[in-house]
Amino acid sequence: MNSPAPPPATPADIAADNGWYRALQTRDARFDGRFFTGVTSTGIYCRPVCAVRTPRSENCRFFTLAAQAEGAGFRPCLRCRPELAPQALVWSVQDASGILLQQAVRLLDAPDTWDTGNAPSEGRTATVARLAARLGVSDRHLRRIFEAALGVSPLQYLQTRRLLTAKQLLTDTPMPVTQVALASGFTSVRRFNAAFAQHYGLNPTQLRRGGAGPAGVQVATLRLAYRPPLDVPALLAFFARRQFHGVEWAGDADTPVVRRTVRLQCQGAAGPQDHTGWLSARFDPTRHQVLVQTSDSLYPMLPQVIRRVRAMLDLDADPAAINAVLHASFPRGDGLRVPGAFDGFELAVRAVLGQQITVAAARTLGQRLVERFGEPIATPWPELTRLFPAPAVLAQAPGEALGQLGIVRQRQAAIVALARAVDAGQLQLQGSADVTATTAALCALPGIGDWTAQYIAMRVLRWPDAFPAGDVALQKAMGVQAHKNPARAAVAASAAWQPWRSYAVVRAWAAGNATGSAAKAD
Numbered sequence: 001m002n003s004p005a006p007p008p009a010t011p012a013d014i015a016a017d018n019g020w021y022r023a024l025q026t027r028d029a030r031f032d033g034r035f036f037t038g039v040t041s042t043g044i045y046c047r048p049v050c051a052v053r054t055p056r057s058e059n060c061r062f063f064t065l066a067a068q069a070e071g072a073g074f075r076p077c078l079r080c081r082p083e084l085a086p087q088a089l090v091w092s093v094q095d096a097s098g099i100l101l102q103q104a105v106r107l108l109d110a111p112d113t114w115d116t117g118n119a120p121s122e123g124r125t126a127t128v129a130r131l132a133a134r135l136g137v138s139d140r141h142l143r144r145i146f147e148a149a150l151g152v153s154p155l156q157y158l159q160t161r162r163l164l165t166a167k168q169l170l171t172d173t174p175m176p177v178t179q180v181a182l183a184s185g186f187t188s189v190r191r192f193n194a195a196f197a198q199h200y201g202l203n204p205t206q207l208r209r210g211g212a213g214p215a216g217v218q219v220a221t222l223r224l225a226y227r228p229p230l231d232v233p234a235l236l237a238f239f240a241r242r243q244f245h246g247v248e249w250a251g252d253a254d255t256p257v258v259r260r261t262v263r264l265q266c267q268g269a270a271g272p273q274d275h276t277g278w279l280s281a282r283f284d285p286t287r288h289q290v291l292v293q294t295s296d297s298l299y300p301m302l303p304q305v306i307r308r309v310r311a312m313l314d315l316d317a318d319p320a321a322i323n324a325v326l327h328a329s330f331p332r333g334d335g336l337r338v339p340g341a342f343d344g345f346e347l348a349v350r351a352v353l354g355q356q357i358t359v360a361a362a363r364t365l366g367q368r369l370v371e372r373f374g375e376p377i378a379t380p381w382p383e384l385t386r387l388f389p390a391p392a393v394l395a396q397a398p399g400e401a402l403g404q405l406g407i408v409r410q411r412q413a414a415i416v417a418l419a420r421a422v423d424a425g426q427l428q429l430q431g432s433a434d435v436t437a438t439t440a441a442l443c444a445l446p447g448i449g450d451w452t453a454q455y456i457a458m459r460v461l462r463w464p465d466a467f468p469a470g471d472v473a474l475q476k477a478m479g480v481q482a483h484k485n486p487a488r489a490a491v492a493a494s495a496a497w498q499p500w501r502s503y504a505v506v507r508a509w510a511a512g513n514a515t516g517s518a519a520k521a522d
Contacts, residue, residue: 020062024048029288030227030320033085036063038074045069049225050080064088067152067160075200076167078207083164084225084289087316097145103135103434104142108158110432111165111185111303128154163199165303166192170207173220175299177204183300220299222292222306226315231335232256232283234510235313238339242350242363244370246386256283258313260342261377261387262294264301275301276387278379279342281309290315295379311340311431311462322464322500326507329497333507344429344460345422346388348442351452352414353407368405373397394419414447421445431462458502467494467501477508 023031031048038045038061045063046052063069066082076082087109108131131154132139146154166184169175175183181192181204196204232253239250239258248260259280265272277295284291292309294302310316314337323334330336341347349369354362373389389397394415402412421427427441438461439453451470458466468474469487480489497504 021057021060024060025054032225032227033088034064034318036066036069036082038063038069038072043074044077045074045082046077047080047082047085050077052079065150065152066164067157068150070160070199071152071156076164081171083168084223086226097149100135100137101145101149104131104146104154106432107131107134108154109161110430111307159195162186163195166204167207168222169302170204172222173299173302179300180204183303220294220302222302224290224292224306224310224315226288226290227317227319228288229319229335230337232285235337235339241359244363244367246374246384247370247388249381249383257281259381259384261379261384262298262342263387263390264298264304266301276377278384279305279309281313308342312342314338314340322503325500326497326504329504330507330511333510336503336506336510338458338502338506340462341460343388345391347460348418348429348456349415351455352411352418352448355411355452365405365407372401372405391419391423395423410447414445417445429456429460433461435461435463458505463502465499465501467491467505474505474508477512
């Protein structure tokens with residue numbers, strides 16, 4: 001049954017939303033995902049880049065989150081597809097409530113949590129209670145913060161994320177409906193169908209019968225949008241310089257593709273279960289999209305694949321907010337992103353190997369590690385032949401074997417300790433992990449210091465304000481290497497770049513010499 005159309009916006013609403021309406025008229029991709037437009041005459045909500053005729057301003061209501069639009073009774077547009085939009089990340093609020101909200105949203109955005117929101121009402125209450133307990137607050141306080149800041153409850157936010165993900169899988173993949181329901185976090189097809197009918201007025205299969213989905217296609221092609229500008233050649237060059245042969249391959253401006261082998265683990269009925277395969281992510285700069293294809297072995301894990309590819313390519317970055325802080329210091333860096341990591345453990349091992357040596361030397365050591373401990377895998381591309389070693393494998397790696405690869409004892413101990421912590425579940429290296437607790441846990445491991453922890457926070461935990469102050473190249477770029485304590489001087493000089501210091505680091509590396517008053521501060 002279709003939800004009733006929300007009431008029309010008031011004149012005060014329209015006056016307040018004039019800026020958004022102008023952005024809607026221009027279909028400016030820079031605003032994609034920063035707001036959604038609910039059209040009261042149709043009951044549909046759209047992205048600002050939607051190609052349909054612009055509705056009249058008095059028929060528009062504007063929302064900063066898809067969950068807000070759905071909570072107001074609007075249904076997602078089948079043409080512009082709100083599920084493709086980049087996420088809206090709010091990092092500027094630094095008070096206690098804002099930080100708590102950020103942590104909660106990061107957890108709810110992680111597909112690993114989506115299987116907790118499908119139980120009856122008492123189970124849903126337990127879901128909020130578990131999330132609140134993980135954050136160290138009461139469930140009532142968590143709901144209050146969500147509703148005050150976002151206008152929706154944690155469960156409404158989670159339900160929208162799961163439904164939109166299911167919508168994308170139904171439209172872009174040949175996955176059976178049952179598999180889509182489970183992958184999206186629903187415990188049964190009955191609940192899945194009921195949620196679709198209640199929120200969208202549709203049966204899930206209608207998305208395919210209407211011709212939107214490639215039901216006859218045997219390879220999934222997932223579309224992931226991003227906000228321009230994005231310097232694709234710079235991002236590809238970063239990955240290419242660090243790639244391990246057999247595990248990954250990055251193209252160039254003529255072939256804007258990143259491909260890699262994949263290992264993902266999920267908790268099955270019989271315990272942890274590995275899903276291995278491959279993915280290919282091709283940039284389409286004219287449409288501001290990345291087209292992702294995967295092996296069918298990864299279909300049950302596609303929500304996790306989507307989440308990790310978005311993190312790896314930094315597709316949810318908001319250049320307008322970042323450039324407002326950094327452009328004066330780095331006028332040529334507006335399109336640079338923070339390269340992420342598909343596999344947090346893999347990146348952490350890379351960081352350990354890269355301590356106090358060049359990128360080329362670290363790549364050589366990593367290549368030897370892959371060839372000695374990695375598993376073979378079949379893919380459509382000859383350049384992809386191996387999986388990066390699993391944590392369980394490196395946790396048992398003999399020191400003698402690591403030494404034969406040229407890895408010194410201190411880094412041997414760090415790699416083994418890191419692998420054991422990850423394999424035992426004591427360390428979560430993913431975007432939803434608590435930054436403070438995770439960096440502290442990393443520094444507690446033998447052979448891992450602040451530089452490594454901050455580098456991992458920047459690229460794995462996706463923390464936009466990470467700052468590896470001890471990085472020699474960064475200190476040189478900032479012009480502070482001659483100070484008695486260059487790391488302290490770098491921290492002091494970086495204050496004006498908060499909360500986007502991770503992006504400042506990438507821009508400083510690229511520029512080779514940071515400019516502006518912040519870089520010159522003592």
